[in-house]
Amino acid sequence: YPIILFSLYSRTLxxxxxxxxxxxxxxxRAEGHGSDGRFADVSVELEGAVVLCNLxxxxxxxxxxxxxxxxxxxxxxxxxxxxxxVYQKILMDLDSTKLSPKVQTLKLKLLQ
Numbered sequence: 001y002p003i004i005l006f007s008l009y010s011r012t013l014x015x016x017x018x019x020x021x022x023x024x025x026x027x028x029r030a031e032g033h034g035s036d037g038r039f040a041d042v043s044v045e046l047e048g049a050v051v052l053c054n055l056x057x058x059x060x061x062x063x064x065x066x067x068x069x070x071x072x073x074x075x076x077x078x079x080x081x082x083x084x085x086v087y088q089k090i091l092m093d094l095d096s097t098k099l100s101p102k103v104q105t106l107k108l109k110l111l112q
Contacts, residue, residue: 005080006058018045022077023069025061026050044068062087 007021009028018026028041042061043053046068055061066087069076076084085103089096090110099107 005083018050019048021045022047023065023074023080025058025065027058046072046074066092 005024007024007026009026011028023046026043026045027039030038030040041053042055042058043050044055044061044065045051051068052064055064069084082102085100086106088094089099089103090107
């Protein structure tokens, strides 16, 4: 299954849009709005089903997705493993003493 963390749509979600995706955050742009940051919907999808919808913001959706992964004891998708490791260990400062070499390098570059 394809793994895409963020998907932006200009229309409402159809079941076909998410059926083959393992996990992600889906953003539906509000009609008539350019780049003012407003969205008609922000949703979280797991295993081909929308599990949370009408969330307040993209950052709220990220936190909710991370919480679902933790609570449901899901493993990180292989293609997004480093992304979630950065969320967990750098941004959220959870278990930040055990970093993979790639994430350690990123953290050092961010701190420079």
